[in-house]
Amino acid sequence: MSQQYSQAPDLQASATVQTVSQLTRCIKDLIEPAFSSICVQGEVSNFKQQSSGHLYFSLKDSEAQIQAVMFRSNVRGIERLPRDGDQLIAYGDLSVYPPHGKYQMVVRTVRWSGVGELLLRLHQLKEKLERMGWFEARHKKPLPRFPQRIGVVTSPTGAVIRDICHILKRRYSGFQLILNPVKVQGEGAAQEIAQAIDQFNAYDLADVLIVGRGGGSIEDLWPFNEELVADAIYRSRIPIISAVGHETDTTIADWVADVRAPTPSAAAELVAAETSQVVAWLDQMHRRLQQTLRHQLKQQLQQLASVRRHPLLASPYALLGQRIQRLDDQRTLLDGAMGRCVQRDRMRLQRIQRQLLAIQPAAQLATKKATCLRLQRALDSALLRTIAQRRDRLVSLARHLAGINPTQLLSKGYSILFSQKDGAVIVSSRSLHRDDRLRAKLCDGEVDLIVERSRDAINI
């Protein structure tokens, strides 16, 4: 220690001696270009506004602090004055102020970063959107009952997407999950989330969307409180379930979404609920139908079994035996009757044959033939006798006839008188008148005569 102290005069001897102003200028030239356009976050303390309008305060954190000044011209650009305890991000340049030998930050603008400020902005946006009617029930789209394409807007690496996948896989067999991977916190997260929602709509990629992230601080959840995201959710044609953080964290996205799920797992349950219920119902219905049919079958089989045990059905002869017997009886009777009929006819035939034999037609025929012959002979002789008798008679008649021939009489002196007028034979004198011309036939010729007078003869 004493060694170091003793060396000091040597160092001083070798250094160039400068004035305070020179040193300060040196420091200023070194520092100011190196720390221009800086951005510092810290808590406001010792805040003071001078009558000139300039603001003086310190920015601090747990281990350090820096003085800051904000000139009046820059103060006009900010929303409100900072207060002690505000978390600020200050933009500006570092400057060295030689009169006080101090370095300080000349702040051009500030942005609030504290929780309180975020809550204030959240409240303001919520009021604005509420006025615009974005939270109203009439804008809420119903969730599809049986969604098959489930779109998810979240981080590809977080627990959220894994939880959703596992729930869906357990509850729901036929689903298609499409993840649109986005940043869910930090710079640009809100833009990515809003763009992802728009992309799902533009390409009609899903039946329902889950938009969310896991729990975190209000700063972590902040993208879901941005108007950009609220707007994309509001415009989405696809129904959206929001699932941001834990149940106690409510974001603007939750207010605008069609349905708010307390957690990402709950969102997946909501998506799967109806389908898994219906699938379970169908399974139950199927079992009940089977049971009902089986029950009915069993009942009818029992009925059938009891019917089959009935004596009438136990043996085929029970029902038919009597009829079979009767049929046999009838057949026997029929056979007997037929036999008797045949017997009777056969006997009749035999009797007729015998009668026929007894009649002997050949003998009878011979007798008749003999009779016939005898009769023929008798007839022949009778005929010959008759012919002889007739011939004898004819001869005698011929002789007699010859005796009465008129021409024979003419030769004996008789004549026949004819009228010349009409050739008629004159048999009476009374038919004759004077001068009647007559012809007299004699045996050897004729002679014409004229009546002179007629007289009645009393006798011939």
Next chain:
Amino acid sequence: MTQSTFDFEKAFGRLEEILEQMSSAQTPLDRSIALYEEANQLVISCHQKLTAAEQKIETLIKTREGQLALGADQRPLTQDASAALLNG
């Protein structure tokens, strides 16, 4: 994905109706069997409609600018992510 909710409602109603008819003591067995056939078909087709989609877990492919990468058919490209998201 247009599933008619009406069809489902009709199918559910018919299933209830069939169960009621089958449970009735007056329904003859052959009628019951025909009803069961019909119900079975309904259950199968409802099941198929509800679980028709092949289970898929996919991630949309995006360009560095955050746009969706499109295929030749101008539809967004995806890659299978089931292994990464279910088993990881």
